[in-house]
Amino acid sequence: MPQRSISKSVIKRLPVYLRILDNLIRRDVEIISSKELSNESGFTAEQIRKDLAYFGAFGTRGTGYNTMYLREQILKIIGLDKKTSIIVIGAGHLGTALTRYNASKNPYVSVKAVFDIDPALIGGDINGIPIFDYAEIAGIIKEHQIKVALITVPAGAAQEVVDDIVSHGIRAILNFAPVKLRVPSHVHVFNADLTMELQSLIYYSSAEEERLSRLQQDQDTAKPSKTLTLD
Amino acid sequence: MPQRSISKSVIKRLPVYLRILDNLIRRDVEIISSKELSNESGFTAEQIRKDLAYFGAFGTRGTGYNTMYLREQILKIIGLDKKTSIIVIGAGHLGTALTRYNASKNPYVSVKAVFDIDPALIGGDINGIPIFDYAEIAGIIKEHQIKVALITVPAGAAQEVVDDIVSHGIRAILNFAPVKLRVPSHVHVFNADLTMELQSLIYYSSAEEERLSRLQQDQDTAKPSKTLTLD
């Protein structure tokens, strides 16, 4: 019974634990210590124990955690104990890749429909999942009581789409469009902006000291004159 | 001249500022205050000023920031002032989507090649970018002095691929495979594990208090007996 809501950093680590447990169970490992989970995950043993402790006491002192039991509990914590119905908006290459991947490899979700406005795509399907005209989205959201949507539409269309689907009951959005979405406080948006990930990665691809000292030099000469700046 | 290296949280915000500046410049806005940048980005004005201050003094007191100048400086900070050559490993749906997107929409990178092991794909191209046999990767990395790779291979193959490309000089990896990669300390890995993003999102798709209190009840009855756990 957590007093205040649990931090996003904790929630983001839970799927990591889940994946490790899935692998351990596949290898018939029945017990695992926080120390070993630390090795597998890269997080410290203390952090793992603390993360789990937010939700309950799942381990056995002196022994460790039962892998099957802990997995079940984490599934319940995240809400993966029942399949979650989702929709994908935008049937471009990324939307198609995500639909296929989730339809075939992700046992925790069920992709109910894909939406697009391109007449050439509407009526088709991706791995058996129908592509509908975006105009039909309200009905489908209602019919399947969808709460989660993946958005892979062009940047210019994203906010409009979001306003629309939120009004129909969507509560959680994984946004691949490179825009900051504005949503009411009860709606959660996670951004998976791959361009931005790639850009910050590029920062780390060359020796940082070197580039930053070059920057330092440039500034001495290159800063625009005040008059140029202000007029 | 930063004494110690700048935190990843700061670096991850720079591309956000960059995108906002791009949009402002397109609209011929010449000056922007940290307050306005805050509105556009969702970060506080103080945070934005502090982030920028790590790298230099780019603004004009009483006025704000010159959009063109600040953009240029951020490009230099990240290392986007020259096009970065990248490769994509794995020519599946996700690899194809990423290649296409970056080839056509991302002006800061140049996708030099895509690699796969499927004979049906090798020799083909994606938006004019050639798909090579993975066996040829060492030569291509060397030829173009590639430092950045996007990995969209199956989970089981990812670590092997990473060990290989790191030995050929790759220093930064955007990893889409659902595995924790082990790399030497000079190599940086960013994970874009979409399954995990989706899983943590699902946590937020239903009222959290409700589910967690349900969890609480279950634990009273469902915890496995000690003997069952230990034997």
Add this chain to the structure above:
DNA sequence: TAGATTGTTAATCGATTAACAATC
């Protein structure tokens, strides 16, 4: 000059790490 906004230092907040008592 007065008003505005930066750049920077100090205070606060939250998350991670360390320590250890509880207990299997």
Add this chain to the structure above:
DNA sequence: TAGATTGTTAATCGATTAACAATC
């Protein structure tokens, strides 16, 4: 019982926010 490892409280660390002097 002795050894091991959890669950939890306290200490530390780092990042964010607040405050304000510098200055355009």
